[in-house]
Amino acid sequence: MDAPSKPDGEESSVALPSEHRFQLLVNAIKDYAIYLLDAQGRVSSWNTGAERLKGYTAEEIVGEHFSRFYTPEDIETGLPARALRLAREQGKFEAEGWRVRKDGTRFWTSVHIEPVLGEGGELIGYAKITRDLSQARYSEQALYASEQRFRLLVEGVRDYAIYLLDPAGRVTNWNAGAQLIKGYTAHEILGQHFSRFYTQEDQRNGVPARALQTALAEKRYEAEAWRVRKDGSRFWANVVIDAIFDEAGQHVGFAKITRDFTERKKVQEEIDRAREALAHAQKLEAVGRLTGGVAHDFNNFLTIIRSSVELLRRSGADEERRERYIRAIAETADRAALLTKQLLAFARQQPLRPEAFGIAQRVRAMEQVVETMLGSAVKVEFDVGAPLDAALADPTQFDTALLNIVINAKDAMPTGGRLKITVRSVEEVPAVRRHAPVKGAFVAISIEDSGSGIEPLTLSRIFEPFFTTKPATKGTGLGLSQVYGFAKQSGGEIDVRSRVGEGTCFTLYLPRAAGFGDPAVQSSTPDAPRQTLKLTVLLVEDNDDVGQFASGLLSAVGHAVARASSAKDALKILEEDCQKFDLVFSDVVMPGMDGVDLAKEIRSRWPDLPVVLTSGYSHVLALEGNHDFALLQKPYSIQELEAFLDRAVPNSNRRSSPHGHVG
Structure with missing residues (x-):
């Protein structure tokens, strides 16, 4: 610290070591301006920090009055003299305010002034410490300005209700959007619980409390639901609630944003x-x-x-x-x-009889039929892959689906071309007709031709029933519909890729059979020979015309027939003498007890008596899997009827000699 000047001719005393060390310490401080004033307020010492903060060297400022650091406004109000007076009277003076540097720039300071007294208690000067708080002031002002702007922003938002809740759910502030959407002023709603905006049903079900619990546990809650305005009307709201935590991690409340989506919901x-x-x-x-x-x-x-x-x-x-x-x-x-x-x-109501069958063997067995159908102008190539690939589907329907695709390929190659049938195992059905890919074990059968291809607009409609581009006498437009229905009903899919002028590839995906052995061995096992004896049949049919026809058909092939016009009549006949019948042949759709319920009743009372059901009604056929009784689909041929009845009655249940006609 610079010592006060001595009068001319007076020698300075040698400084004590402690005073020297103190002076070095004060001069080393650069963040604080530390200096002395005499009793009149003139600068008598000046440290390095004062030079850095105020811009004056010691030679420039020692002897000058300290008021030069004050702004003209403060000088005009007498602040410098008042500061010294308060320091003298109260023992110190502390304040913050603007000060002026040598270059005229202003900076915000923290000022501390204390009086310096002599040994006799007389005032000999003042010690003054000044700190530059400009950066802190600027940061504080910037934060305040930012908060004000944010407050103005929130208050000015009218499309969103933005407000805060305390930890208990009471409203602590309210913006203009909240007033516009919900109808309450801030004066009406501050301190009220936010649950008053919920419907009575939601309040009874505890929805408000669960919303806060979810926001607290997961840091966020979002939902859409009905909310209630002040006038009792409802609006469809999009609600977001965020939990708010302070710097210490303590939960201090919730931020809530609500938007009126009523119009959007109506749209x-x-x-x-x-x-x-x-x-x-x-x-x-x-x-x-x-x-x-x-x-x-x-x-x-x-x-x-x-x-x-x-x-x-x-x-x-x-x-x-x-x-x-x-x-x-x-x-x-x-x-x-x-x-x-x-x-x-x-319509996916075709009664399928799925079984595991070797795809490769099935396709190979159709090779001659396919080549004959296509003619010599079309070169056919088969790539059937692994022989043990097997599908779980209805093999007869598969044959029909394959031939339907081949027929379409033939029509696309009127002058000849190439057709390739490929069989392979896949672990996924790709994205088809905007459906996502499906993981699983499938057998993929691809039929690719080099024909004319299909226009994109036509490609989007090829599976529609009766949609066809062929002449009226050349097709019904149901072939590809059958393929589509068969694939879907089998738990699979049908995909088609085509380029005009280059050809088309249909790929049929069918579920792969699990644990399937060598299909060649399975398919080569012949059925056991059956004894072709005639049967005594109880025919149950409510329609007279169909009943007479079915009775005549059964009689024509040598079976003895008794007729019942309802399930109730059939049970009476069986109660009188069930032993004379080998089989019950019943329609499904009948008034009162239907054929399925009749079959269940017969199985319960006479478990050894076989029952065969028949129907042409699509709903019944689609529900065939809901029971385990044999079902013969109408219309049926004599050969189909004989084969069906023959399979339904085991050899061990047959009589040794034919029955006579039952009247």
């Missing part, structure tokens, strides 16, 4: 209604197209059958013509039955 509901209406319209259009297609085809079938019957009735028809008419009736009936099966397959 979404309108969109949903429009979608439903469109889907309904599309469904009606599909039903109309389906109905028209079915009516067209069945009218054709009925025309053939009716004409053939009329011609048969005419006298004079020779045997050859009669045979031709009968053949026409039979073939047309088969085509009508196939059409029904294709419709059921598309």
Whole structure:
């Protein structure tokens, strides 16, 4: 610290070592301006920190009055003199304020002034310490300004209700958006529990408390639900609640943001209604197209059958013509039955009989049929892969699906080309028709042709029933619908890739059979020979026409038949003498007790008596897996009926001699 100047001619005393060390200490301090004033306020010493903060050297400032560091405003109000007076009267003076550097710039300071007294208690000067707080002041002002701007921002937001809750859920502040959306002013709602915005149902169910618990446990809660305004009206709200913690990690409350989504919800509901209406319209259009297609085809079938019957009735028809008419009736009936099966397959109500079968062997067995169907102009290549790959599906329906795809390939190659059938095992069905990929064990059967390809617009509709690009006499438009329905009903998928002018590839994905042995061995095992004895059958059919026809059919192949027109009548007949019957052959759809319930009752009371059910009703056929009784689908041929009844009655249950006709 600089010592006060001595009068001329007076020698300075030698400084004590302790005073020297103190002076070195004070001069080493650079963050504080530490200096002395005489009793009149003139600077008498000046340290390094004072020079750095104020910009003056000791030579420039010693002897000058300290008021020069004050702003003109403070000098005008007499602040420098007042500071010294307060320091003298109260023992110290402390304050913060603006000061002026040598270059005229201002800085915010913390000032401490204490009086310096002599040994006799007289005032000999003042000790003054000044610290530059400009940066802290600027930071504080910036923070304050930021908080003010944020407060103004929050207060100015009108589309969002933004407010705070204390840890108990009481409202502690309220912005303009909250007032606009909920209807309460800040004066009305501060201190109130936020649960008053919830519906009575949600309050009873404890939704507000769970929302805070979730926000506290997971640091965030978000939901959409109905909320209540001050006037009692409801609005659809998007709600976000965040838990707030202080610097020490202590929970201090919640920040809550609510947005009114009522209009958005109305728009979404309108969109949903429009979608439903469109889907309904599309469904009606599909039903109309389906109905028209079915009516067209069945009218054709009925025309053939009716004409053939009329011609048969005419006298004079020779045997050859009669045979031709009968053949026409039979073939047309088969085509009508196939059409029904294709419709059921598309609707996924075709009764499938899934079993494990070797895909490679099945495809190889169809090789000659495929080559014959395509003709010599199309080169056929088979790549069937591992021989043990097996699918779990209905093998007959698989054959039909494969041939339907081959027929389409043939139509795409009228002048010849190439067709390749590939079989491989895959562990995933790829994304198909906007569906995500599906993991699993599948067998993929790809049929790829080098034909004309399919236009993108057509490609999107090829699985629709009765949609076809062929001439009216060349197809029903149900072939690919059958493939689609079969794949879906089997738990698989059908994919198609096509490029116009380059060809098309259909890939049928079927579930892979687990634990399947060598299919070649399984398929080569012949059925055990069966004794072809005639049966005594109890026929249960409520429709007289169908009952007479079925009774005549059974009698024509040598079976003895008794007829019951209802399940109730059938049970009475069996109660009288069930021992004379080898089998019960019953329709499913009947008034009162249906065929399935009848079969269950018979099994319960006469467990050794076999029951065969029959139906042509699609809903019954689709529910075939809900019971374990044999089900013969209508319409059926004589051969199908005989084979079905033969399988239904084990050899051990048959009588040694045929029964006579039961009246």
